Amino acid sequence: MRADRTAAAPVLQHVRYLIAQRPHLPVAAIARHAGVASSTLKSLLGDTRHGPGEERTVSPAVARRLLSLQLADLPCRERGYGGRSTDAAPAMEHVRALLAAHPALSQAAIARAAGMSPSTLAAALHDVAAGTPRRIQQAAAQQLLALDPHRFSAAAAARRRDTMELRPVIDHLHALQLRYDRASCAFIARTAGVNPSTLACALLDHSRNPRRGIHTAVGRRILALDELPAPACPRRTQVTDTGLLRRLRALCAAGWTLKDIGAAGSISVKTLTSFSARHHPRGTPAMCGAVLAAWEELSHRPGPSTAARRRARAKGWAPPLAWDNETIDDPSVSPSGIRNPSHQPPWNPDLLHHELRFLTRLGLSKAQALKRLGLGTQRAHRILTRPTRYYSRGCPLSG
Template identity: 30%
Template sequence: MDAEPVRAHIRALRAAGVGNRVLRAAGVSHNSITYILHGRGGRPPTSRVKRETAEKILAIPVPHSRFEYSPTGLTVDAVGTMRRLRALIAYGYTQADLCARVGQSPTWCSYVVTGRAKRVRADAAHAVAELFDQLQMVPGTDRRSRKLAQQKGWLPPLAWDEDRIDDPTYTPELLQHSKTVVDDFTDFEELLALGVHVEDACRRVGVSASTLEARYRRYERDTPQELLRLVWTQRRERKRGSKRREAV
């Protein structure tokens, strides 16, 4: 079958932090991966792939986060876990409640939330990410937690771009408290209807394209095709930039 979709899937897996170990565990040999991506013997990458090999590769989902396929005992950067816990506290959940939900001690939770932890176990990071996905659209009820987060400048879940929350170099857009998310949708869609370019519309609304697209998904609202195309292009460019940096 055509190798290009398979090749693109391998690249997407690598961009998400999935290495050859996972592919080999799925029954794909190192030689097959090399042949698909780079070719061999001076020949270009193959244009055809055995259906059996393709199905094994395409069956591996691109992970939501970089630590999803990490071995249980492996440690990962703690920044994404810290951000998710802080965001849920800002959304009205107590630190103690969150700790209990992910099966961690209050000491561990405090160490992560305050930023003292630089790395956490992959299984703990995964548990926090799953909890974040479950609660990010379900407001908590603890006012003290909300007040504490506000005093410390911790941002709520919707302020974070799902694709970049684990990136230590990422700084999210600040929410405009004078407007609701629905107001942003309305303003953005009106700008598009007036013929404003999608990138300019995002700038005028004051929200990055990726953050706005994530909010459309979280609110289960139909995302304008112009926005989807822009986000897809930006993600592709980020992946290319990451690969260029790795090659240096």
């Protein structure tokens, strides 16, 4: 055995004793209280490479730290979560009296003043009110009992100067949610640069006590927000399930895959697939907001997927240019400018010139316009160069 190493057998025996006495305590917690890396202790306990004639060794510093760790140093369920603990009932009664006498105070402020986490204080208040035995750290209980109500009242009044009335902020939140689909409080908070939990806590405190306000900086950020970005979009009460399905299919006909549409609308491909596969689809508010957001972003430009465009053409789905925003949600309206793919009437030069001028004015190149019309370059050239007498009949604009 090396001079700078020591036998691990006594250390292992002591650690296994601690584990047996605290079976619900993780090994990482024992290592943390001993000041040892958890990987070191786990390796020490699980090392099976040494045979009967070999002896496992550890460094003297690790052995000293583990051997000096006593059972009383470890957390115990009956004694709370830290060495010395006491009954929580007297401290919780004092906290309850403070909250009743000073409605402007919050549980979080009292917890911070006592050096506790708000969740720990809330759990202790709940257990004591329910009659469940509860113990907390003795230091925290002493700090709670030592809180001065008059000093707390002055501190609350001083903080009140940094707050504003919450009612205008709540009214503005509700107005945004009425104007926009998919506008949750968390989404509005993130857009305004506010922590969503800060806004949620302010709304919860206001519901318990209408006199509670909100920090001025937070309230002003919310009030300054007039427009919301995607995936929220202006609410349209006239949107129908038929219109949503038409928009989804039109985007596919324009060359966008469901993955592209889901990314633009912040919705999963599985949800879009389930909606489009139903015989009588029913759109949820989330589906409505996602499809409308994707429609606003993608409908004015062609997509990159030739396969999506080919599948949509085979199924007879109309592209975005075939629909008007005013009539796309009307089930009785049919798309305009669509030909039956199974029966293409003969072309003539005048009609083809008319179609090409129309599509190029919309921003398509000549090659894109010919692809939209289902014509190749050579066939279009033959149509445009043949004399008009070869065409005895015209081609209607819709089939």
